[in-house]
Amino acid sequence: MSMIKNLEKTKLMAIVPAAGIGTRMNSPIAKQYIKLGSLTVLEYTLDKLLTFPLIEKIIVVLHPNDSYFQNLSVSNHKKIHITYGGENRSDSVLAGLKLLDNHDWVLVHDAARPCILHSDINKLVNQVLIDEQNGGILATKVTDTIKRSSIDKNNYIAETCDRSLLWAAATPQMFKVQELRDNLSRAITLGLTITDEASAMELAGKFPKLIECRRDNIKITRQEDLALAAFFLKEQGYYQE
Ligand SMILES: Nc1ccn([C@@H]2O[C@H](COP(=O)(O)OP(=O)(O)OP(=O)(O)O)[C@@H](O)[C@H]2O)c(=O)n1
Numbered sequence: 499m500s501m502i503k504n505l506e507k508t509k510l511m512a513i514v515p516a517a518g519i520g521t522r523m524n525s526p527i528a529k530q531y532i533k534l535g536s537l538t539v540l541e542y543t544l545d546k547l548l549t550f551p552l553i554e555k556i557i558v559v560l561h562p563n564d565s566y567f568q569n570l571s572v573s574n575h576k577k578i579h580i581t582y583g584g585e586n587r588s589d590s591v592l593a594g595l596k597l598l599d600n601h602d603w604v605l606v607h608d609a610a611r612p613c614i615l616h617s618d619i620n621k622l623v624n625q626v627l628i629d630e631q632n633g634g635i636l637a638t639k640v641t642d643t644i645k646r647s648s649i650d651k652n653n654y655i656a657e658t659c660d661r662s663l664l665w666a667a668a669t670p671q672m673f674k675v676q677e678l679r680d681n682l683s684r685a686i687t688l689g690l691t692i693t694d695e696a697s698a699m700e701l702a703g704k705f706p707k708l709i710e711c712r713r714d715n716i717k718i719t720r721q722e723d724l725a726l727a728a729f730f731l732k733e734q735g736y737y738q739e
Pocket residue numbers: 514515516517518519520521522523530559583584585586587588590591608609610611717718719
């Protein structure tokens with residue numbers, strides 16, 4: 499049964515952290531502005547969120563020196579609002595949260611994940627609205643054998659991990675605005691390393707739900723991810739030549 503009716507009293511917003519510089523991509527332009535066919539990575543990502551009916555507003559968090567976004571036609575969309583990010587992804591997400599109302603729900607989704615599908619966003623929203631206390635994230639179960647390396651950085655195997663309970667976190671991650679803002683702000687103030695929103699909620703004693711998503715919801719990080727993302731977008735029927 500769809501729990502989305504619970505949204506009647508609150509709203510669903512989105513934050514797209516897009517203020518990174520893509521160091522690992524080794525590209526002259528930030529990876530969110532690399533074109534796959536005729537559209538940039540960010541345009542594909544925003545199109546997926548703009549066409550998800552329940553999302554009322556999208557905060558795109560840009561690098562302070564971003565000169566690209568204003569040239570994209572999507573920047574004029576009435577649902578799109580911008581702000582500027584910080585040194586770390588968590589700083590950028592916090593900047594976006596400051597523009598939203600306390601009682602709303604927010605989906606935080608990486609600009610670098612353009613292959614997300616509405617079916618997975620729907621799964622996340624429905625599951626999180628069933629258990630309104632902890633929020634939730636999309637994630638994939640680990641299918642490879644996982645090794646922990648020796649701490650001397652010589653990359654020798656120190657141990658093989660029990661992968662049966664291991665998941666790779668993805669996005670969107672969905673939480674109540676006020677809780678996420680308070681917990682993220684506290685974690686940043688404490689100088690803790692926060693690489694996703696769930697980490698900040700866990701530090702506050704919350705147990706966000708893991709909702710399994712498709713493995714094509716990849717994060718474009720390195721050069722070789724671009725061809726894979728283009729392939730998946732073609733498979734999904736979204737690729738624009
Ligand atoms: N200070 C930052 C760092 C990252 N991001 C965003 O967070 C998402 C995931 O981050 P990541 O893949 O690490 O992107 P980059 O930080 O750009 O990549 P790198 O770590 O290789 O520099 C990306 O959409 C990126 O634009 C952000 O908004 N603000």
